[in-house]
Amino acid sequence: MSTKTLLSLLLAVSTSLVAAATSFDGPYIQPSISNGAVEWWWAQVIGKAIGDSPPPAFQLLFYQGTFSIYWHCYPIQEGDRDPTLPEYYITINGFLSNGTAISLTIPSDTGDITTTDGSEEVTGTWGTVGSFHLEPDFSSWTVNFTAEEYGLTGNIVFIPNSAEHHFACNTTKDPYFSGAVESLVSNGTTLSDAEDILYNQLGWATTIPGGTAVVDVVVDGIPLQFTGDGYHDANWAPEPLNNIVSTWYFGSGQVGPYDFSYVSATPVSTNSPSPLTLNTGYLSIDGVILQNQCSVEGTKTKDISTITPYGSVEDNGLTIPAGYVLEFVLGDEETYSFNLSSSGQNPDQSIYHRWVGTAVGGNVASGEQLEGSTVFEWLNPGLLVYTP
Numbered sequence: 441m442s443t444k445t446l447l448s449l450l451l452a453v454s455t456s457l458v459a460a461a462t463s464f465d466g467p468y469i470q471p472s473i474s475n476g477a478v479e480w481w482w483a484q485v486i487g488k489a490i491g492d493s494p495p496p497a498f499q500l501l502f503y504q505g506t507f508s509i510y511w512h513c514y515p516i517q518e519g520d521r522d523p524t525l526p527e528y529y530i531t532i533n534g535f536l537s538n539g540t541a542i543s544l545t546i547p548s549d550t551g552d553i554t555t556t557d558g559s560e561e562v563t564g565t566w567g568t569v570g571s572f573h574l575e576p577d578f579s580s581w582t583v584n585f586t587a588e589e590y591g592l593t594g595n596i597v598f599i600p601n602s603a604e605h606h607f608a609c610n611t612t613k614d615p616y617f618s619g620a621v622e623s624l625v626s627n628g629t630t631l632s633d634a635e636d637i638l639y640n641q642l643g644w645a646t647t648i649p650g651g652t653a654v655v656d657v658v659v660d661g662i663p664l665q666f667t668g669d670g671y672h673d674a675n676w677a678p679e680p681l682n683n684i685v686s687t688w689y690f691g692s693g694q695v696g697p698y699d700f701s702y703v704s705a706t707p708v709s710t711n712s713p714s715p716l717t718l719n720t721g722y723l724s725i726d727g728v729i730l731q732n733q734c735s736v737e738g739t740k741t742k743d744i745s746t747i748t749p750y751g752s753v754e755d756n757g758l759t760i761p762a763g764y765v766l767e768f769v770l771g772d773e774e775t776y777s778f779n780l781s782s783s784g785q786n787p788d789q790s791i792y793h794r795w796v797g798t799a800v801g802g803n804v805a806s807g808e809q810l811e812g813s814t815v816f817e818w819l820n821p822g823l824l825v826y827t828p
């Protein structure tokens with residue numbers, strides 16, 4: 441069989457994994473031991489900092505599929521898959537109220553999602569270690585942990601604010617970023633394999649763009665109880681992320697009436713010398729959408745979001761940014777800007793930096809300097825070098 445035929449077969453197989461979900465927050469793909477697919481339900485809660493410590497923070501990932509036990513926290517495949525390892529994990533990162541970092545990796549033999557046709561109710565059950573449940577009217581998302589032997593028990597209740605669940609690209613049609621490349625493709629641009637996956641097969645569904653969450657857990661015997669800002673989304677792809685992107689900036693935040701999230705993701709460049717970077721941004725005020733766009737970076741000057749890392753921090757021999765300036769330019773050129781600055785980093789790894797911190801800003805023309813919370817990250821499997 442020629443390489444080309446094999447490739448088409450592989451593509452056909454991976455494409456067929458992608459199925460329409462019956463529920464917005466339900467499963468969209470079927471990761472298994474015999475494919476490289478990944479799917480995860482992510483959420484984060486961030487509270488108010490006391491003094492100069494990082495704020496209490498709790499980030500959780502209910503995870504299915506190819507997983508790097510070495511990196512502990514993300515769908516990264518290093519070397520061959522170890523068939524003896526489980527397919528399902530819960531991973532936790534965050535900070536206790538006194539600023540001490542916490543990290544847990546909890547394996548599970550199963551990771552089942554139950555949905556009901558015609559309903560938005562979703563229940564996830566990760567063996568005996570944890571579960572989550574979305575009410576059919578999206579009124580709450582609750583997470584329970586029952587992993588005493590791994591050091592995690594308790595629950596979290598997320599209550600969304602008025603911002604509604606959404607896909608990217610201002611569409612309700614599907615959860616993919618195809619809209620960003622539609623006109624390029626129809627004008628004859630051929631996507632590389634990684635670009636095809638990033639734009640057409642990597643899915644994104646944001647169930648809780650912003651809200652309040654109450655954390656009441658015990659981590660390694662230490663109680664962590666706080667009320668904070670909460671966010672929940674889900675992603676999936678037919679392959680682990682390091683096969684798709686070389687670098688990826690993602691974050692979300694809540695500042696006064698604003699909820700925001702953004703991504704800038706550069707596909708791996710194996711068969712494309714100048715890969716098309718995906719840019720997507722969401723901004724709402726009191727639940728009303730101001731921007732929900734996706735595009736190829738550099739192709740538009742308005743209706744875009746831009747992330748500009750700033751500053752320079754020496755971190756285990758690497759130079760990393762101190763924060764990002766995130767700017768949303770709407771279709772009418774009205775501009776919103778937020779300064780995302782770090783109060784703590786966890787995970788802190790060469791390929792993965794995640795910061796909790798403060799977002800300051802708002803409408804630029806009116807000089808708004810509102811203060812809120814943010815979790816922002818730099819996933820860097822391609823080990824790109826940051827130059828301030």
Ligand SMILES: *[C@@H]1O[C@H](CO)[C@@H](O)[C@H](O)[C@H]1NC(C)=O
Nearest residue numbers: 536537538539540661662663
């Ligand atoms: C934070 O609290 C934990 C648990 O009580 C303790 O082990 C740790 O030393 C504390 N850290 C600081 C910086 O006080």
Ligand SMILES: *[C@@H]1O[C@H](CO)[C@@H](O)[C@H](O)[C@H]1NC(C)=O
Nearest residue numbers: 563571572573582583584595
């Ligand atoms: C979480 O625990 C509460 C209280 O025990 C229970 O009512 C609820 O059904 C549990 N939710 C899930 C998703 O297991």
Ligand SMILES: *[C@@H]1O[C@H](CO)[C@@H](O)[C@H](O)[C@H]1NC(C)=O
Nearest residue numbers: 622623624625626627628739
């Ligand atoms: C695609 O081609 C049309 C017609 O030539 C042109 O108007 C449009 O700007 C092109 N779009 C892109 C994204 O290059």
Ligand SMILES: *[C@@H]1O[C@H](CO)[C@@H](O)[C@H](O)[C@H]1NC(C)=O
Nearest residue numbers: 610611729730731732733771
């Ligand atoms: C989203 O799309 C609708 C039509 O589908 C359009 O009326 C609206 O202006 C768009 N909103 C934004 C923020 O682009």
Ligand SMILES: *[C@@H]1O[C@H](CO)[C@@H](O)[C@H](O)[C@H]1NC(C)=O
Nearest residue numbers: 750763765779780781782800
């Ligand atoms: C962003 O905030 C940081 C920390 O407060 C500050 O040092 C930096 O000058 C700010 N940058 C901008 C562009 O406002």
